[in-house]
Amino acid sequence: MKLSLKAFPLAALACGLFLTSTGCGDETLPPETPTGPADVASLELPGTNYYPESLTSSADGTLYVGSLATGAVVKFAPRSTSPVDFIPAGTLKGVAGVLADDSTQTLYLCSVDLTSQTPSTVQSFELGTGAHKATYEFPTRAFCNDFAFDGQHNLYVADTYGSVFRLAHGTTTLRQWARDPLLAPSSQRGVGADGIAWDGQGNLYVGMFTDSRLVRIPINADGSAGTVTQLDVPGLTNPDGMRSLDANTLLAVESGGQLIKITVSGTTGTRVVLEDGLEEPTSVTVYKDQYWISEGQLSHLLNPASGPPTTPFKLQRALAP
Template identity: 35%
Template structure:
């Protein structure tokens, strides 16, 4: 690629007057900075999208490992899709129904433990008996990141439950949100049971409103969560591993269906809005600055960052399977896709 136009040739002129002029250098630096995210996409095999097979994939979440391998859940089919670096189409890695799973929701790669954590829910009453598996209720499942073999299976103790998203504590403890009740749950040390770790009436659903969704530990050691329909943000103080005060966080603008939260650094996070946006959210005290990075997704559901300059967003189109009116009047755009988002130098 040519970095200089004809008008830029004076920068290479050998005359002293020309050599002393630095005026064009800032524009070159700006150009290079702008090209870094694009170079990241090129290095990733020039993929701008990755497709998911099937007409009922409806991806609900996405996660990745350090080598850039992507793992994607499926609300409509169940199971887990995987896309290795350079692949433009994901393939089915864990078959629907494996280890008792039903519709799969939140996914989180835990490389230190060698586990892919997966939320599994029986939502056949809503979407019909299309998903393999026989377990009822809500479950947190753990699969070996190398083999895909089931390793952990813990049921939500509350019958009114939907396992939505997952977070890892600084000590490796595993937490999950319950969308159907005002609960954050924690997996026991022996990985056999889940117990309520934090509860607050403000977390809960009301009427047709969905409750807790995204969850993440900040660099400050506290937990950050959001509610989906009411679009509220909260911080849960953590001391010695125990939940403390719950504080509302006021965003700089109204949010629309906030979903996945993922840590960037400190108290800056990636935030997916089901309304169509990927945001960078920075929390300062009890307020949050929301910066939209990209808009126009069809009900996005998840975000994962690969390296410094690239993120992948899952486009779920979940309204077309969860909303009865839309389910009968509209068909999803297929194939379902994951979208590459080049990131700036922040």
């Protein structure tokens, strides 16, 4: 695996910086304030069946990671390498997309059931305490996959079956916002709308996992969905989690083991591999110059005949070029 590392500079603390009238020889220096994720190449997840599907980061650099297999969410506090239970295993059937909202101190997550016995829902929890806040039900059959906010703080939800749902800011009802054949998989057992990202201006980008496609959906002035357009991105292969870097640049993972950057121009996109050799990555989150990637290894969960996964499950770090 090729993952770039860069150590954080150690603070050069001179006695004179803390000089007082009594001298500094016996002074106790103030403790270091945590400022983001740990300075390590990887972070280990608990257990032998965590199977992370998505992760997100809050403004202080805390990482939240959901488990598709156990329904748990763990968090890594800033500068910590130890996962802490945020939502205990068994609380939910499984967790797909997760997204931290600092403005309301809320973690949104996709509660899913791989057996399809329980409908998907959107759940929200207090970032600080993990206390449950609300449940949002889908008006139609859906498989909740991932989230994105727009500039008006409307929440968009990618539905694997071929839709994007919207939770308008200040409301409590999920509504189908866009439904189009371009958002659906080409086969009954395929995965359609997966990763989703807002470009910071007026568009949403959605990746189709099974069919290796990327589409763009304009957000009209009245908030409705514009025409869904497929982009030509040569080489794109099974895109999963996705984040926007700027109006024309997307960061995404491909299940084959790549972290990629997609630069969009008109109806085409240029794909550049930033990191390779990852273990079936499922999602990526951005904190300052760090990219944290979840290695889901979901093929071993969905197809037990493929053998056991590599454990412990890990998050891998890469640095912005």
